[in-house]
Amino acid sequence: MLRNAFVFETRRPLGSAASLPVRLGVETFGTLSEARDNAVLVCHYLTGTSHVAGEGGWWADLVGPNAPVDTNRFFVVSMNSFSNVQANDSRFVTTGPDTLDDDGTALGDTFPAWTLADLFETQCELLHFLKLDRWHAVIGPSFGGMQALQWAARAPHLAPRIAAIACSPYAGVVIRGTFGPLLREVARLGDVREALRLVSLFGLGADGLHATFGVPDADFESYLSERAATASLPHLIDLVRAIETHDLREVAPLGVLAETWREAGTRLLTVNVRGDLFFPVDEARDFTRVTREANVRHEHVEIDSTLGHLACVAETHAFAPHLQTLLTS
Numbered sequence: 001m002l003r004n005a006f007v008f009e010t011r012r013p014l015g016s017a018a019s020l021p022v023r024l025g026v027e028t029f030g031t032l033s034e035a036r037d038n039a040v041l042v043c044h045y046l047t048g049t050s051h052v053a054g055e056g057g058w059w060a061d062l063v064g065p066n067a068p069v070d071t072n073r074f075f076v077v078s079m080n081s082f083s084n085v086q087a088n089d090s091r092f093v094t095t096g097p098d099t100l101d102d103d104g105t106a107l108g109d110t111f112p113a114w115t116l117a118d119l120f121e122t123q124c125e126l127l128h129f130l131k132l133d134r135w136h137a138v139i140g141p142s143f144g145g146m147q148a149l150q151w152a153a154r155a156p157h158l159a160p161r162i163a164a165i166a167c168s169p170y171a172g173v174v175i176r177g178t179f180g181p182l183l184r185e186v187a188r189l190g191d192v193r194e195a196l197r198l199v200s201l202f203g204l205g206a207d208g209l210h211a212t213f214g215v216p217d218a219d220f221e222s223y224l225s226e227r228a229a230t231a232s233l234p235h236l237i238d239l240v241r242a243i244e245t246h247d248l249r250e251v252a253p254l255g256v257l258a259e260t261w262r263e264a265g266t267r268l269l270t271v272n273v274r275g276d277l278f279f280p281v282d283e284a285r286d287f288t289r290v291t292r293e294a295n296v297r298h299e300h301v302e303i304d305s306t307l308g309h310l311a312c313v314a315e316t317h318a319f320a321p322h323l324q325t326l327l328t329s
Helices: 118-131 143-156 172-186 192-213 218-226 233-243 254-264 281-293 310-313 320-328
Strands: 001-013 017-029 039-043 076-081 138-140 161-165 268-274 297-304
Touching: 001 118, 017 254, 039 143, 039 233, 039 320, 118 143, 118 233, 118 254, 138 143, 138 254, 138 320, 143 161, 143 254, 161 218, 161 320, 172 192, 192 218, 192 310, 218 281, 254 281, 268 281, 268 310, 297 320
Parallel strands: 039 076, 039 138, 138 161, 161 268, 268 297
Antiparallel strands: 001 017, 017 076
């Protein structure tokens, strides 16, 4: 599988800042067709990175040669978000609170309060940089699914196929009213390990934690220490703050968006995990009801998993056939 990596550099408005230099790592997998019409943007989850495929890739079972997202057929593109959590891993380039200013001081709290709209616009710049007319599809799990839905809402003509796995059209009461506030309280300890402990609880749930770490030779504390070695607490806090701004209804009412998707021929795939502690399935069911009333081509799938929310990364076989159908039809 052909893999390339580069740093996308631009200067753009961000949050309240009139202009800010931005550097974000990008990885591509596969080959762009002569018609330049086979590019799939894969957006990463909360603690994920651009390294979606290949050895150590977080969706390696799903993306690769002869995989459901077949890199023999598709040109897969993945870019780190602003405030990528893995900021202390030199392999992954991002711009966020840990970025140094001209004086060599971390931007910290002065880093602009960006939103998913800012990330979408930067991904648009990447699309043009790659000299693409549009994406074949935009897909992703969790935070990545939110990004995919932002493409559907803001530029359906540039993303005719959308796969949003384990997410919702808006950040609901769990994220805004519980997870976000709890994470900020835990962050007061100044220990990224404890913040990741909370992320793990919400991501796996009690059954998932027991299934993953309640077995011989599984050490949750060692796992947290290993993850903490490359994770940035300021970036984690800032990324969750940005996630809390996700709401397609701020672009347009869902009914209006659905009519736009029907007229544009947009194809949607949503997958939700029953028992997900981040995204209650009723949020997705209500969304599906709106799109189906508008005759949008929308397939909604619900799965069960002991691993809760993290099934979107760890149990891709549960939805792989649906994603493959979306991409190839």
